[in-house]
Amino acid sequence: MDPSGVGGFDFAADPALNATEAEIFWRPECCSSVVMLDAHPALTSMLAYAPQNWPDLRSRRTTSDGDYVILGARRREHRLWLPGPPAPGAALSALIPVDKSTQTRSAATLRFLRHVNGSSPGAAKIDDKRFSEMLCALDGHLAKASYRDIAEQLFGHERLNREPWKTSSIRAMTIRLVKGGIALMRGGYRKFLTK
Template sequence: MRGRSAPFADPNQASHEARPIWSAEAGAPVLIARAAAIAGPDTSEAALFAPDLPGAVHLLIDDRKRSHLLLVCGPLALQLLIEGADLLSGPVSLNFITRGIAELAPAIDKLSMLRRILACSSQFRHAQRSWSTQTLRLRNALIALDGHAAGASYREIATVIFGKERVARDWPDPSLKDRVRRSLSRGQAYINGRYRTLIF
């Protein structure tokens, strides 16, 4: 194509985790917009540089010079299909397009989603970093429990919890395997009634 897009979808992840760009022609729900380049300095709210938008995770430019911009915040995701000016050349203004009255309600829903993503992304990124010891233990217990139920080995479970590099480096040390065992025991205790401690 134009050499401006990089591969981004991890084939080892499920589609809802990898967050690929879906084809609008195949029926993917997208919010359509037209970009107009802004000449000279413009400090108005209409000016935006798309890659700097909160929640922007992927930008793909197709062979028709259309931009496919994916915005994500936590469980919320919205794909924009943007025609017109090149989003990477500088600030643009966006005009959102509704193609017919029948598309009005879906477009309003997508605009509402866009507003929520732009509002929450900075707060969500901060929340992601705020793991406590208790929430980390709970997370690891649930990962170990799910992995065990799916038939994963201790090493495979450790890879999900601690990452591939750390497991490759530290697996000969039995303490990492012991941590997986403890996480699995903690998870089994939760399903045997300990979950009540999270409720009360």
């Protein structure tokens, strides 16, 4: 693999294998679903560099520009690139450039982290902001506040008054948040617990 791009390939492959046997290790700039990880000694990370311990390790190749790792198979495949490579056990952080691939690379990184942490791909997911909004909406509901009062606390007076309350998207969202909070209270929170 020639980093200058002259006569090289955009992927690393073992030249001793034929094309049907060889694993292809895509360079991250050519494939936005490649997860980029790097050592970051200043961080305390929940992920340490130990590919031999990651589930479903399929293939690994070390080249002059870093480590290429493939985990899983078919639709549950995870392709990783680590410059260096890092020292064994080094704390890792994800590298996600802010460019046209940001969304794809972020999603691939989250899928990889769920895979390494043993979370099922079909497991329930909720972001922190929505979870917090549901709990606040539930608190308001339990305190007998009206939907309008709850919405004002969550979204502010100015945003609430931009459209008529009866047909407002904020009203519909507030009702959904209250219902979501009630569902969490009635045991729905169990879907988000790791085993």
